[in-house]
Amino acid sequence: MSSTLERYDAAVSDFRRRLEPLAPSDFARPSPCEGWTAGELVDHTIGAVTSVADLVGDRAPADATASFTERYDRATRDLRAKVADPVLGTTVVESPFGTLALKQLVSSIVVHDVLVHTWDLARATGGDERLDEELVAHTYEHMSPLDDVLREHGFAKKVDAPVGADAQTRLLCFLGRRP
Secondary structure (H helix, E strand, O other): OOOHHHHHHHHHHHHHHHHOOOOHHHHHOEOOOOOOEHHHHHHHHHHHHHHHHOOOOOOOOOOOOOOHHHHHHHHHHHHHHHHHOOOHHHOEEEEOOEEEEHHHHHHHHHHHHHHHHHHHHHHHHOOOOOOOHHHHHHHHHHHHHHHHHHHHOOOOOOOOOOOOOOHHHHHHHHOOOOO
């Protein structure tokens, strides 16, 4: 995967595959994110995608009565359309991680956030925890230099990865997870 949209599509579709089959009772389960249920984790993920999409162009209409899957689909379609747009995708925006073009923000933060929360959701609900290997490698490569910035923005403390751990385990431990 070389393009922002390819990485974005892979990340959001993997999250959706974990989200779609869940029953309403699954959303009450605790997540690996301290203090959050699986439902709060999904809300956070939808909110993060929506807040980035809302940095440019028109806001997508919200529907508080929609299901998690419907809200997720609406948010991810809206952001994808904006990233694919030649003007909106290159619009420079302010973010907690600096001044970036929308495409850069999506590639360097949103894809990574969705990827890691895919694992969180799977862990919380007993789903498939295996993440896309290319996305794992890309995420670790781009997030590890941001170690101090991530901790300043509320990311969990790193956990020591076991000796000989695979790339996914190293990434998850870097982000404070305990796989």
